[in-house]
Amino acid sequence: MPDLAARARILLDLHTAPEILVLANVWDVVSARVVAATDGVRALATASHSIAATFGYEDGEKIPLDLHLDMVGRIVAAVDLPVTMDMEAGYGNPGETARLAIGVGVVGGNLEDRMKPLDDAVAAVEAVLAAGRDAGIDFVLNARTDAFVRAPEDADRADVLAEAIRRGRAFLDAGAPVVFVPGxxxxxxxxxxxxxxxxxxxxxxxxxxxSLPAAELQDLGVARVSTGPFTQRVALTALQHATAEVIGGGVLPAGTRALN
Known part of the structure; x- marks a missing residue:
């Protein structure tokens, strides 16, 4: 496996390449191994919502950080690809959380602004990037603005877009290589x-x-598209459908593969 700095460089290069980086988010070792073994997968991203749900916690930093990091570390150790972690909002100390994530082998991460005052959000971005520099790596921060996901339903979309752009520019100016705009x-x-x-x-x-297909997003100039909690929901939907079929007197789906 390449060293930490090399993995970080690989991940950064994937964000700037002409081909869009598509990330199917994972939540445990078996999901990570299945995704990593899929043709065309070049990096992995964890989903905080999905990891929390795995342990019975609600989303939103309800899962203890040490438990969250333990799972992420297990994922990193199970694959030979760069891994980026959903750090949520940084658990109250974004720089320290990034340092701990790097300590388990993570080379990139999401950081939510949760619509904090912009100066505070920029300071959090700077703290994460500083943790990467201190570790000797180009930590690939996917600086997230929640302008759209936290906007009131009756908000003017043009105003929300303008705020997302204002925050995104500030994060890029602070050194973040990419800005995440969910919603x-x-x-x-x-x-x-x-x-x-x-x-x-x-x-x-x-x-x-x-959403638009990844190929169309690539044509529009988007750097990266991920799946967040939706990949886990795909898996759980398949599980529920299979269970209902068996309970209803049928059989498990033909074509089920031994992926673990």
């Missing part, structure tokens, strides 16, 4: 984000039945 699925808003923040600077989440 955006409409082509005009994606185009506006890419125009304002630059090509290969915008990161999105793929929502079932709503």
């Amino acid at each position: 955006v699925v409409a082509r005009p808003e994606i185009e506006a984000l890419v125009e304002a923040l630059g090509p290969r600077k915008v990161s999105l989440i793929s929502a079932p039945g709503r």
